[in-house]
Amino acid sequence: MRRAAVVGLVVVLVLGGLFFLLRPDTPDDGPQDRDFDVSIKDGEMSPEEISVNQGDTVTLRVNADEPTELHVHGYDVEQEVEPGREAEIDLEADLTGRFDIEDHEIEKELGVLQVRPR
């Protein structure tokens, strides 16, 4: 019984200590406004991955070479885009995770929005 208590204590101390040693300090810069210029050419989106932090206000300014309808999964935002006219997608990044950005016309995945937790 004493052995179990000693082993348990040592494990808790070692693992607890390691956790605080390894865990990085969270950047405490608060939510930010993040703007991205997104272009869609020949069915490819650039940048392909948009990475933001939770709580950020995200604006995507989209230019496309063909008429499409963009759909951001999870946030369920849809936006029609016409060639030659810049379209804007605004969202509050409150859900964390990886969300596909899809071309609704051809059901093709163009890129991802990655929202990292704070």
Add this chain to the structure above:
Amino acid sequence: MRRLATTAVAFSLVLVYARSAMAHGFGPTYDIPIPLWLYLYGAAAAVVLAFVPLALYSRKTPDADDAYRYPRFDLFGILWLRALLTSRLLLGGLRALSVFLFFVVVISGLVGLQSGFNIAPTFVWITWWVGLSFFTALVGNLWPLVNPLSVLFDWAEVLARRLGLRDNLELGESYPGALGIWPAVGLYLVFVWFENVFSGSYVPRNIAFFALGYSLITLYAMAYFGKETWLRHGEAFSVFFGLLGRFAPTEVRVKTPGICQGCDACEPGRCVNCYACFRHADPDERELNLRPFAVGLRLPQIALPGVAAFVIVVLAGVTFDGLLETPLWLEIVRLTPVDQTLGVMLLPLLFFGIYLGFVELSRIFGGGGEAGFGQFAAAYAFSLVPIAIAYQMAHYYTYLLIQGQMIFSLISDPLGWGWNLFGTAGFDPRYGIVGASFVWYSQVALIVVGHVIAVYLAHSISLRLLRDPGRAFRSQLPMLVLMVLYTITSLWILAQPIVK
């Protein structure tokens, strides 16, 4: 010739569909790779915790019955619960529902909408494959009760008897015992290929074709070798859920195992987790016990040939699914002639080789022993089952939580024909049920816990086989290395950036 041409056209149509569909049977993942520091932390925890079961284990020499001593509580001892759990209405209802769902999947797959709304992919991949495997591991094994193919076979036998055609539908051919469960290993490997490699695994029609093909093989083999024989040796899902069910906190047991004469799944004198015997036993002889998790895996099992291979294929299957999304895999495909199909066959071979090597090392460290190499290899395989379960959960539970919600809208419109049977067709799945940081911590915790249980089981199994605490301790050093290696690999995969 003409028929051949028609077949070719049909096949190429399937391929065209296949290419436009999603590459993976499960759809996109919403999980962010775990951060590097958490990966390192998980790996360190795996190493530290690996020694805990060894440090706590009793120094006493175990006796032969030790594995059977664990707390049990017979649910059939509570009268109303017994009445409920053995009622024909509930059991017959579940079996009929299962057959009904099987036909819903096949019909939706064949005639339903092929792209977009269709119940077949979500039901098969998320509700049944992921959902039922979680239920089996965490609650208990329902598959022997609800397996639609076994229910259909029973119904066909009843029908044949009523019509006065035959007493039963079994042809009574004897099953070659040396084959063991190798047919199940082969069929499970085909299933893993279909799930992870075949690019049309999300296409409803392909799911229906696979389900029908598998049903034909199973029904025919059940008639040829006998139903129970095939379910134990060749029906891949019965073998799979049977393994997970040994981890579960419930067991079926027959009190006086006279019924097990000639059953090659029961240890002589004991009948635990043998669904065939349970079925034939007198109702008063049956127990449905609550028990601690995982103790079913350390019982002395009659290991049929192929059981270690089956566990390794399960383990390699879940690992392969994760590996496919890593940059390492892209590099392997670019630099070597290995493609996905070759990979799905090579990875189990690689795992199997490594596993057998460590088993041999463990035997040398433990000073040999009366049991032979084959017996060690089969016995230790059961200790890997919690690792497979933990990885399966870590990898898929967010799919069940998020994509799994689709089933609520799909039951209203299974074929995608615009129906609204239950008024739920417009149900929108809720995202963000679990935040990304919760997913990270829970994934690492699951994998590390599975690892600790595996270490505990392997030690328990070595005590049983070697009957000497000192030798058992030494024999576990190589097994610890093996398990730490595998756990770190699993964590590493979760930490990799996701590529398509």
